[in-house]
């Protein structure tokens with residue numbers, strides 16, 4: 471039996487990531503009438519979306535009798551400021567899902583004493599097109615039914631990896647939370663390199679973008695490992711082998727350092 475999605479959801483912080491999850495949930499057909507958005511400075515696009523879909527924007531907390539799920543998606547630095555408003559939306563049965571980088575379940579508990587059931591999740595931006603990757607860890611007060619509901623909610627916008635050790639969420643943040651930015655930067659680098667190799671800038675950009683899109687889609691559809699797919703591009707003594715002879719040595723340590731820096735920053739955001 472598939473777990474039901476929540477009928478009532480409050481999203482606190484309707485910015486880039488909260489907005490991406492919302493877009494994904496609307497795409498899969500969640501009822502907008504059950505969704506409320508809390509944001510003191512919503513973008514014009516968010517205001518227009520709320521009006522178009524009939525989602526409540528900054529409703530009076532007292533007007534919501536049921537809040538099955540509260541998704542907390544402000545910047546981590548805004549947690550202290552947002553906490554009193556968040557508290558006002560927590561009901562006895564509310565499951566709080568925080569996507570704040572760095573903030574631990576214990577950090578959240580200290581600010582949100584009303585919250586008895588909390589999940590720390592780290593999604594990523596492709597959630598808007600149902601291709602997100604989320605890591606999640608459940609706190610002690612979460613019931614089996616709440617965890618199943620969170621799983622259904624997060625899985626509706628991509629893949630989900632549950633972790634027993636909350637401490638691993640900072641590593642998830644550094645790999646898949648921030649990961650789309652690394653890939654987008656790779657597109658920028660490939661486009662710049664194409665231009666340097668003589669291509670007109672617009673053509674280099676379109677080719678670089680389509681290459682990453684195509685490689686991503688092939689990874690998605692193919693049962694082959696990334697290593698086998700790489701080997702399938704690489705002819706012995708051919709052009710790819712020549713290119714990879716430059717890239718493969720330095721890239722892995724660079725990515726290791728990249729992920730370590732992001733993980734370190736997540737740790738600094740805790741507290």
Ligand SMILES: NC(=O)C1=CN([C@@H]2O[C@H](COP(=O)(O)OP(=O)(O)OC[C@H]3O[C@@H](n4cnc5c(N)ncnc54)[C@H](O)[C@@H]3O)[C@@H](O)[C@H]2O)C=CC1
Pocket residue numbers: 482483484485486487488489508509510511512513543544545546548551552555569570571592593594595647648
């Ligand atoms: N951008 C990304 O790809 C990802 C972001 N995250 C996490 O998502 C959270 C939000 O990040 P972004 O969406 O990038 O930032 P953002 O700045 O685009 O969104 C934050 C939103 O919170 C609103 N806000 C500020 N104070 C508020 C308050 N007191 N109450 C309610 N809303 C308030 C802002 O007006 C803004 O719309 C962060 O904690 C970040 O760690 C997690 C995974 C990926």
Ligand SMILES: O=C(O)[C@@H]1CCC=N1
Pocket residue numbers: 571643647648
């Ligand atoms: O850059 C950040 O801090 C957030 C967390 C993961 C992606 N964006």
